[in-house]
Amino acid sequence: MSEPLLSVRDLRVSYQVGRNFVHAVDGASFDIPRGSITGLVGESGCGKTTIARALTRVIAENAAITGGQILFDGKDLAKIPEKEMNALRWRDIAFIPQSAMNSLDPVYTVEYQLDEVLRRRGGLNRKQSRARSEELFEMVGIDANRLNDYPHQFSGGMRQRVAIALALALDPKLIIADEPVTALDVIVQRQILDQLKELQTRLGVSVILVTHDISVVAYICDRTVVMYAGKVAESGTMQAALTAPSHPYTMGLRNAFPDLQGAASGILTPIEGAPPNLASPPAGCRFKPRCPFALDICGTEPPVIEVAPDHPVLCHRAHESAALRIESAKTETWMVPA
Amino acid sequence: MNMIAKRPDILVSVFDAKLHYAVGGAFAAMRGKSTVVKAVDGVSFDIRRGESVGLLGESGCGKTSMGRLLLKLEEKTGGTIHFDGEEIGAVRGSGLKKFRSKAQLIFQNPFDAINPRFTIRQTLAEPLENADIPRREREGRIITALELVKLPEPAQFLDRYPHQLSGGQLQRVVMARALILQPEFVVADEPVSMLDVSVRAGVLNVFRDVRDRLGLTAIYISHDLALVRYVCERTIVMYLGRIMEDGPTEDIVREPLHPYTKALVAAVPVPNPDQSHDPLPIGRGAPDPRNPPSGCVFRDRCPAAHARCASEIPLPKPVGTRTVACHLY
Numbered sequence: 001m002s003e004p005l006l007s008v009r010d011l012r013v014s015y016q017v018g019r020n021f022v023h024a025v026d027g028a029s030f031d032i033p034r035g036s037i038t039g040l041v042g043e044s045g046c047g048k049t050t051i052a053r054a055l056t057r058v059i060a061e062n063a064a065i066t067g068g069q070i071l072f073d074g075k076d077l078a079k080i081p082e083k084e085m086n087a088l089r090w091r092d093i094a095f096i097p098q099s100a101m102n103s104l105d106p107v108y109t110v111e112y113q114l115d116e117v118l119r120r121r122g123g124l125n126r127k128q129s130r131a132r133s134e135e136l137f138e139m140v141g142i143d144a145n146r147l148n149d150y151p152h153q154f155s156g157g158m159r160q161r162v163a164i165a166l167a168l169a170l171d172p173k174l175i176i177a178d179e180p181v182t183a184l185d186v187i188v189q190r191q192i193l194d195q196l197k198e199l200q201t202r203l204g205v206s207v208i209l210v211t212h213d214i215s216v217v218a219y220i221c222d223r224t225v226v227m228y229a230g231k232v233a234e235s236g237t238m239q240a241a242l243t244a245p246s247h248p249y250t251m252g253l254r255n256a257f258p259d260l261q262g263a264a265s266g267i268l269t270p271i272e273g274a275p276p277n278l279a280s281p282p283a284g285c286r287f288k289p290r291c292p293f294a295l296d297i298c299g300t301e302p303p304v305i306e307v308a309p310d311h312p313v314l315c316h317r318a319h320e321s322a323a324l325r326i327e328s329a330k331t332e333t334w335m336v337p338a
Numbered sequence: 339m340n341m342i343a344k345r346p347d348i349l350v351s352v353f354d355a356k357l358h359y360a361v362g363g364a365f366a367a368m369r370g371k372s373t374v375v376k377a378v379d380g381v382s383f384d385i386r387r388g389e390s391v392g393l394l395g396e397s398g399c400g401k402t403s404m405g406r407l408l409l410k411l412e413e414k415t416g417g418t419i420h421f422d423g424e425e426i427g428a429v430r431g432s433g434l435k436k437f438r439s440k441a442q443l444i445f446q447n448p449f450d451a452i453n454p455r456f457t458i459r460q461t462l463a464e465p466l467e468n469a470d471i472p473r474r475e476r477e478g479r480i481i482t483a484l485e486l487v488k489l490p491e492p493a494q495f496l497d498r499y500p501h502q503l504s505g506g507q508l509q510r511v512v513m514a515r516a517l518i519l520q521p522e523f524v525v526a527d528e529p530v531s532m533l534d535v536s537v538r539a540g541v542l543n544v545f546r547d548v549r550d551r552l553g554l555t556a557i558y559i560s561h562d563l564a565l566v567r568y569v570c571e572r573t574i575v576m577y578l579g580r581i582m583e584d585g586p587t588e589d590i591v592r593e594p595l596h597p598y599t600k601a602l603v604a605a606v607p608v609p610n611p612d613q614s615h616d617p618l619p620i621g622r623g624a625p626d627p628r629n630p631p632s633g634c635v636f637r638d639r640c641p642a643a644h645a646r647c648a649s650e651i652p653l654p655k656p657v658g659t660r661t662v663a664c665h666l667y
Contacts, residue, residue, distance in 0.1 A: 187601055213535075
């Protein structure tokens with residue numbers, strides 16, 4: 001693999017809640033290759049949004065990056081001064097938020113908001129800005145004569161397209177999209193995903209897609225980073241994650257949601273229990289309390305094992321993953337003795 | 339129009355149901371904008387006892403409104419809805435109370451559906467109080483209901499508050515509350531959409547299990563065909579207040595007939611990297627419930643639309659195992 005665009009090393013982000021610290025991201029490492037589209041997946045509270053925000057250093061007031069590196073184009077984003085970071089935002093790293101309605105200003109037209117970015121951050125003049133706005137609207141499939149409309153005049157899907165246009169405005173190298181299609185209906189969702197993929201391929205930009213929906217990731221991503229309770233459970237190519245999931249959590253997820261292409265009679269198997277409270281996580285492997293394959297050794301910090309090139313897995317039993325995978329496909333494996 | 343007496347196997351019978359909302363008010367009327375949204379517009383179907391039916395569609399298609407009509411949480415604008423042979427529009431007073439104990443709603447968001455200041459015991463005691471169940475019987479019924487939804491060691495939950503429970507546990511409490519009066523009919527409105535993937539399966543399995551054990555008749559409202567397929571043998575597909583297609587879920591998944599259903603099925607992402615990335619067979623744009631197209635409401639996005647679709651509303655027609663409202667059939 002050539003030099004990645006972004007390399008996250010042992011990243012730690014903590015929130016202060018009262019007198020306690022919640023380690024929302026607790027030593028996450030992964031790479032984002034150039035021109036790739038990577039799905040950052042996990043359940044609520046796993047730290048995926050915190051990572052997404054930490055990459056742009058737009059984090060909550062009670063949060064701080066407490067360790068690790070975010071290497072982007074030769075710079076460590078975790079350490080560079082705020083002024084330098086601010087120059088990178090939008091120009092090099094753009095963000096597509098979950099709810100476009102909340103990110104667009106309701107009292108300004110969409111063109112005004114594009115213009116603000118293009119002129120203030122991009123240094124274009126009024127004429128260039130107008131031309132670029134029209135070009136961007138065309139790219140995301142909206143008629144340019146709607147540039148003068150206000151956000152509320154667009155449907156949910158259109159607003160999400162506007163948000164994509166805004167993110168693309170200054171030709172960024174990396175786009176971070178936080179659940180960009182979660183609030184949308186399945187047909188619009190599919191159309192937006194297709195648009196995003198098409199633009200990503202055409203412009204050669206890298207995309208990090210933050211989502212809880214593995215099907216969405218499988219649909220457009222070529223890589224995935226699976227998170228659980230503040231840690232990266234496994235990462236690698238989409239193909240590897242789907243055909244050879246090697247962390248028991250990923251294996252469990254496979255049985256846990258219905259699949260329109262699967263057999264109709266299949267029974268879904270939940271992963272019993274719930275993710276741990278990060279204010280007091282369990283010792284050792286954080287998945288241990290819900291893992292059917294847990295051993296005594298899992299009470300200690302699990303190592304990162306490369307089960308294959310470009311496929312690191314955070315699990316004591318990663319070297320047995322082929323055998324565990326067979327066990328994990330059986331419903332009995334996940335049943336807790338009553 | 340009372341066929342119910344002849345069909346004892348039918349629990350719910352809906353004929354030409356309509357629910358129209360007035361929106362926009364006087365100013366919208368002045369500007370000549372339509373002020374009526376037809377959330378449900380001429381919907382007819384029967385539900386057999388013990389049947390599980392999915393109401394499938396995108397936001398704004400009227401599926402939730404339809405569910406609320408069935409439970410008389412909303413008064414219909416037109417048509418008839420019979421429950422167990424009785425038209426529910428006229429039901430009042432003690433009859434309504436009885437109806438409420440027989441037909442229940444399972445809410446979408448467990449975090450909103452339960453009063454945060456009530457303990458789980460209080461939450462579950464409330465419907466029992468309303469139904470005048472004697473106090474001494476209540477505790478036992480509460481425990482039974484919690485056992486039914488597979489909350490382990492239910493007694494330990496009784497004095498807890500909602501915030502002390504996980505989303506999955508809370509949704510089971512919501513389910514227990516809906517079931518505690520032993521209803522015959524439940525409407526579940528996207529009951530797992532707020533839950534994490536790893537715990538969804540547990541709640542869905544409980545839903546299926548309880549339904550089978552109590553022989554419930556159920557409506558499952560969702561925008562997710564894969565979920566509907568997991569819990570319902572029959573699916574009704576809605577678009578802009580009307581039924582597009584109605585039939586066995588497996589048939590719909592395997593070979594959708596209505597052009598809208600075709601797009602809907604093709605759009606569902608599956609965890610398979612080889613899934614087709616072909617453009618969806620549907621026009622862009624969102625349905626506008628204030629100004630639906632004339633004739634077939636789907637025609638402005640339909641790849642197969644022709645002249646007749648603009649002039650004539652397609653009536654539901656039987657096609658094999660299904661009913662389809664489309665001029666192609």
